[in-house]
Amino acid sequence: MDLAQVKKLMLRHDGCVALKANTWSESTFTALQPLPVEQRGAYCVLKTVELVYLLCSVHPLPI
Structure with a gap:
C-alpha cells in the first residue's frame, strides 16, 4: 500500500x-x-485496510 498516495x-x-x-x-x-x-469491530478494521488498499490501487474507487 502506498500510504503517501492515500494521504x-x-x-x-x-x-x-x-x-x-x-x-x-x-x-x-x-x-x-x-x-x-x-466481531463487528474486527470486521470493520479488516474492511478499512481493504479500502485503503483499493484507494492505492491502479483503479481506485470513484469518490
Whole structure:
C-alpha cells in the first residue's frame, strides 16, 4: 500500500473521503449485519485496510 498516495488523496478532499454507494460498501454492510456484535469491530478494521488498499490501487474507487 502506498500510504503517501492515500494521504495525497485525503488532502485533496480536506482530509475526508465520501464514497458513493457502490457494490463494495453495500456488500460490506450486508455482511456486517449477521455478525455477532463482538466481531463487528474486527470486521470493520479488516474492511478499512481493504479500502485503503483499493484507494492505492491502479483503479481506485470513484469518490
